[in-house]
């Protein structure tokens with residue numbers, strides 16, 4: 001611990017010794033080779049859409065009701081944050097929530113530090129949402145979130161007139177002083193990031209005039225869809241420079257009824273498990289097929305996956321389908337770089353599937369994985385190597401040499417590094433590897449997929465807590 005820095009934070013009165021949020025005791029878990037997976041996997045609501053429903057509900061005037069909200073810790077932390085900014089947020093039933101919003105520009109100043117736990121989406125979107133209101137807030141998170149870069153969000157927020165004071169390197173804990181007289185901004189997002197884009201758009205809500213965001217590679221568009229749904233004037237055009245999104249500031253947002261579709265990033269785990277566990281045949285209903293999110297599914301089909309996209313329809317303003325998935329013989333492929341944004345959270349589980357494929361899978365353009373809950377390229381590479389899989393890695397590339405019919409040896413314990421997706425990926429690997437695969441800590445799974453263990457067991461997966 002840097003004592004000098006700790007003291008100076010205390011002197012300026014911002015960073016008193018705040019307890020860092022955590023996930024309690026580690027939960028070691030083990031997965032073993034399983035018989036065919038069968039049944040229906042009803043995965044929880046979309047995490048990205050759940051955060052946005054709470055934040056936009058808090059910025060609307062009147063009562064927004066949400067059904068199918070993901071009740072994972074990341075989203076619960078956002079709910080708590082919205083209360084701290086003055087919204088009334090109530091759970092009315094399973095996945096059913098009510099938000100009485102305070103209106104654009106109506107945020108109150110929080111009386112306590114905002115703890116966003118493990119959630120990059122939560123902290124970055126909330127910073128954006130408050131940055132153009134005359135309030136000051138201090139944000140913190142767990143040991144993983146406090147290592148992640150926040151400058152990518154606070155840089156554009158300062159253009160609106162906000163100020164940010166954090167640890168060196170733009171790390172949490174960080175205090176954001178909202179602009180008294182915000183100005184609108186034109187901003188080309190330098191990294192492919194829906195969180196940065198969304199933070200700028202949410203800040204633009206309380207700036208007069210038009211805020212324009214340009215993204216070279218289109219990232220998930222839930223913020224744009226939902227802003228329109230809440231009555232904001234927003235246009236999105238694909239031009240030579242990329243996707244140009246124009247938002248007219250200071251709208252009165254109208255409260256909505258939001259039905260959150262199921263999360264394609266969570267669905268990825270049972271889907272990929274069914275593909276690699278011999279004889280499996282499962283149904284995963286109502287999974288969002290938003291084109292800015294479905295890159296994994298396109299990739300799996302290219303690898304030879306037997307997935308039927310049944311009953312395509314629209315739910316909660318998003319295209320959804322029921323996925324019927326059967327165990328498949330897969331081949332390694334090159335995943336095109338331009339697909340990365342539409343499957344950014346799915347590379348860890350794709351690298352597991354790739355380990356069982358015949359031939360090599362090359363994933364390029366993936367360096368954003370290094371600044372997620374963990375350095376996901378390193379976490380997957382080390383864990384897969386320990387399980388007997390050949391890996392090559394560069395700053396922006398991950399290559400997996402599939403074991404094909406030989407199968408994956410397994411027989412190792414992977415470090416999950418406070419990263420839910422790493423934890424779930426290695427448990428899925430264990431279901432099809434020759435020897436059991438352990439993880440040192442399954443607790444982070446509760447951030448995005450609290451029912452993961454029971455859902456997978458319900459399909460027939462041999463997953464358990466602690467060594468047996």
Ligand SMILES: O=C(O)C1=C[C@@H](OP(=O)(O)O)[C@@H](O)[C@H](O)C1
Nearest residue numbers: 048121192193194195196344345
């Ligand atoms: O906007 C969002 O809801 C998210 C955007 C992505 O992050 P980046 O914006 O950092 O790529 C993704 O990894 C994260 O899980 C959710």
Ligand SMILES: C=C(OP(=O)(O)O)C(=O)O
Nearest residue numbers: 118119120121122345372
């Ligand atoms: C990267 C993720 O989330 P966040 O950035 O919100 O922590 C994720 O869920 O994989």
